[in-house]
Amino acid sequence: MRMKYVLSEVLVGLWRNVTMTIAMIITMGVSLFMLGGSGLLYQKVGDMKDLYYEKVEVSIFLKTDAPPEQRDALKAKLDGDPLIKNVTYVDKAEAYKRFQQMYADAPDLVNAIKPDQLPESFRLTLVNPEQYKNIYDQYKDSEGVDEIVDQSKLLDKVFGVLTGIQNFALAIAIVMAVAALLLVANTIQVAAYSKRREVAVMKLVGASNWFIQAPFVLEAVVAGLIGSILGLVALIGLKVVAAGGSMAALESLITPVSWSEIFLIFPLMAGVGGLVSAVTAWVTLRFYLRV
Incomplete structure (x- = not known):
């Protein structure tokens, strides 16, 4: 019964602040897309170094x-x-x-x-x-x-450019992650404020802290997981465009990203999205909800 109540409150909370929830999911999706992309690029640069340096x-x-x-x-x-x-x-x-x-x-x-x-x-x-x-x-x-x-002198210049692109993508991912965390914190604050009377009643009747906080934390986790799915879809789309469009020449220059590598990076994206969202929501509640 308690789990059913918590899940229903999660759905109600997500729908109650739907515009902020959508903004949070989109921002989280872009951040995780950049994170996954920079992770794949980091791996490919390493593979390229091993491949090309062997032939130097x-x-x-x-x-x-x-x-x-x-x-x-x-x-x-x-x-x-x-x-x-x-x-x-x-x-x-x-x-x-x-x-x-x-x-x-x-x-x-x-x-x-x-x-x-x-x-x-x-x-x-x-x-x-x-x-x-x-x-x-x-x-x-x-x-x-x-x-x-x-020949490695020329390769060092090429890898320097690729490493610069990799670091730039990682920096953008960090900036977007900070924006996503601020949105998560703000959304949780708004949700907690809108339910402040219900929270006060639940506290008076002896509800535990985890029972009060669980719906808010799960809201953030669900948003983070949906954002990771959007990030995965964006990576798949980029892979399709790179394989069949004008970026095919670039993909032929570097070692190609396989479908298995894209899907293997998804658990990392989902884990980061869910865990970071949960921690942000929990910390926000500790400072704001005072339960």
Whole structure:
């Protein structure tokens, strides 16, 4: 009987302040959508780092006039380096072939370059790509070495941009969460004020604190859960748009977000929405209702 009464009071309370309830649900939904999106983006940036850093190469370009003795000595040194997983030698012919493939859309540039103008190089795969600095310091002054290029420098810039987007989304989520919490607190205050006489009577007849507070807390929890569902729907919509629209190119650049990852992030969104709403409502009642 008590549970039936509490549930009925929750429905009545949500409907009594319907405009504020809708505003609270929408704000909570946007906040949880941003939270879920930033969580997925954080995960994808981590996956991208693992994926791309495994393929990062360090290129050691030789001087065009480097004699074979210097080249062979450098190769022997590279083969025995424990920091290096694999060494690939690229001669002038292979370098020119790669150059032709890379600039196939610019035939004039390709025709202007002769095979003997391109330097020989060694392409290194490191055991730990983050140890590029050690490789650079060790081989920069070696005989015959002209330049050392590390692809991870470019990747660091790309990941820096993605991390900035991730932090921005998280900041927006926090701002929206604060707005949602203020709306929750305000809605609970209005609901408690509208039922102040009923609360006073219930207190006089010996009703427990949890019985008085339960309808208000559950109102906030229900609003938070509905908001999390709206956030999930927004994530699904974004996934559909990204897969079939103009954002498909962006999704092909980063590791794609799977449907399972979206649905696995939902329990986190629902948990945060429900728990934070419940705690906010409980704290508000402790300060306002004085039960």
